[in-house]
Amino acid sequence: MKTMFASLIAAVTLGLSPAMAQEDAPAETSAEAPADAEGCEDHGALTRYPGSVIEWCKTDNYLPYKIPVGPVTGYRAIGDWVETEGRVTRNFYSLKGERTHPEVWKNYKDALVEAGFEIIAEGMFPESNVRGEIGGGNWLGVYYRNNAFGKPGAVNKLVSGTSSSGGTGAVFGKKERAEDTIYVLVSLEQHSKDEVAALVTVVETKEAESGLVVANAEAMGKDIEELGRTVIDGLFFDHDKATLKAESKPALDEVAKLLETMADKSFYVVGHTDATGTFAYNQKLSADRAAAVRDALMQDYAVASERLQAEGVGPLSPVFTNAAEGGREKNRRVELVEK
Template structure:
């Protein structure tokens, strides 16, 4: 079961929450989100598949943002309201921001403003440009977020992403003081399913980028027969890309095999090492990479990227990585 967000701020137990309207009918709150205490849901749309644009930069022209991430996936858009004057927009916004950061979401953009002016993330112009690319559909109270009020206040936006076993997820959280006694929150969650195993091949550009940033790279596209260290023919394209990168980038590297946690440790460690050695043999014998540049190791299930709780997680844990070998 996916973890729900936990609010980082501790709310005073003695402070009563404002009375709120009930949720509208038919709500299926996203399992990843816990609403701020006292909020009610006044609008929601869920689409199993649609294109979406995630903005990551400031406004550069009339309803124009240059920096976008274009994705496709399941989109859940939920509009919350908090009625009362005992909580401000910035308090609610900071709770959401801290909760996502606590859950290790990578920030792609963050901004807040007391007057909503300017062109940065969190400004009124930025929100208009974002909603122009991702229009709100249907009717309901959410449409109020596109217009101001005589007593409106500040606004904050958090844009973030996280890689999960079931695929990458993006969130865009907008919190605004819509009027003196109403704080509005729009949370968009976009879930991108991972491609089927074996259809993605690591690219030379990705190898170089991950080596510089992380010191290691997962060699996508390397496939083995089930429970064996035998390479499948579908691995040829990835091996060619890896060999090409190695020829352009001198140095020594570890080739490290990983498994899931099913079975005994000794068996998995042995299998992971055999798979690492098989990759080395292919690079040396078929592509002419000098053997002394590569050293194989197997760590079995010791370095999972996910929890092994389900097949999607176990599939992501089964991998071969190229790791820098410092001189």
Template sequence: MHKLGVMIVAGLAAYSCLVAPALAEDIDGVQEHPMVERYPGQDIRWQHIENHLPYRVPVGPVTGYRAIDDWIDTEGRITRTFYRYQGTDRAFSEIYLNYLEALEAADFEILGKGYSGDRKGVGIGSGQWIDVVYRVNAASKPGEVGTMFSGTSSSGGAGSIVAKKERVDGTAYIVITVEQHSANYVGSLIDIIETKPAETGLVIVNADAMGADIDEYGRVVLDGILFDFDKATLKPESKPALDAIAEFLAAHPDKQFYVVGHTDAVGTFTYNHRLSADRATAVREALVAGYEVSPSRLEAHGVGPLVPVFSNQTDTGKHKNRRVELVERQPAP
């Protein structure tokens, strides 16, 4: 079986050395997205790229006439590429399984998948499901992608995969549909939706979101807590976040927490460890002094650069790693 490569890279600059050379049958003016490498033997027959467009990511089965109940509503840069495979030596199922295997190997979260030889049923990858998805996310540019939506007299099989990847520069969703259009024609439509991260300082925690994260993960990042550069001095802009944290703590008076500071990896460990601890202490003291939170409920600690959430090789990664978290603490016996 051929193996398909799925790659996550920092940017388009690495594109030319990471994907296979364009095939002779590619139409003019197309540019393969570096996140997904084509299945060997495919050629690009249609592409549409736009920024800041909405896209509804389907994550559930068909529930009624032209209806799916479960969607994730997204917006961002959308790259839609339609591939053709001509020949009788590969069936749609082999191409579908290669895409699935490659996404799983690249640590994508598979939100939904399914395929069948006759397109029957209502699940992900069925004929009904494909019809609903591409009515909602219609192709606004004409071209050979129309074969994906026109059906086939041979009732060849089809399958779809919906996947998600959390990246340093935002969440990426991939929706892949592969269909056996005829005995010697397999079409594949790959939609890649790259969402943008929120602008620095604009995201503020709220009590409900904090509660949901604590219940699921046992911790929550305190977005909106801002410090002076290289200091443990809270900025005035942190007040809305502190208000929300205090609201959450008041609503859960029996819970106790660690306040944990984190830094990026720039500088020495000793310095960063101290800075992270001082910042955690500053948040704890602000809550105790300004909101009458019992000191016994909050214990401040710093871990410096020991628990990054993204690589420190980029500015965005460093920004994500500089954070303060609230971690649930079990009461002493």
């Protein structure tokens, strides 16, 4: 136990890499252990509990995030939240073996306290059906519902439950840094008799640079296969117009590659706006922008017209709240939706 706690403390305090942080971990973290999911690694702020495997991960350069810090007050409702935004990194860990969720919870809490985090919410229960208390099963359900995972995978264990579920817990920490505020949010459950499932979420509130992400054909293809739709990142239009700027070409190049690899599929090109202005204005703007993308793909990349249908839905399908500029920026987008 002492060795495991030291590993967690080292990573939280010094930001060590996963490999360095686990040098003293027990044999269960050896090379024979199951591999992490492709593209996943520990966040530099907090390493894993030794022996855990990352089965799912997701990083958003910008995301509004709601952090519950009070008990459940009603049906699917918590009365006290910290509403923040920034870069959100989520890792879902599975720990197989004899370790129990109270032991894992205690190690994470001690590591956060030792690293100077203020604990803003905590609770751990031997039974998972605790009604309303911080860290209980109902409380976690409201927390997850307000912060959708946004990508399918093993993380859904946390909302599926099992007949042998043995309890839940959460410990949320906050720390002021020179450049921003960082939150580390650990929620977990005794998913079964021999498995502890934990979601470690890190929210870094430093303002993210925009315009850095460009569409990638391979990533968009995975979105189409899993979700039936994908956002075309890296499109730029003149302000309040449907004129595509020259810097949109790299994104269009990638869309053309995607369409070539999916030659048997047809798509809706769907324009979206934020909620600023009238609905009629936004609906027309979104339709015109979708048409501009369709026309560019047809004229510059010889995509057959029957494969693309342009539509605009204005502000009707936001991905984030329109209350903040960061959310409005994400809502202004063009998507490919499989027919």
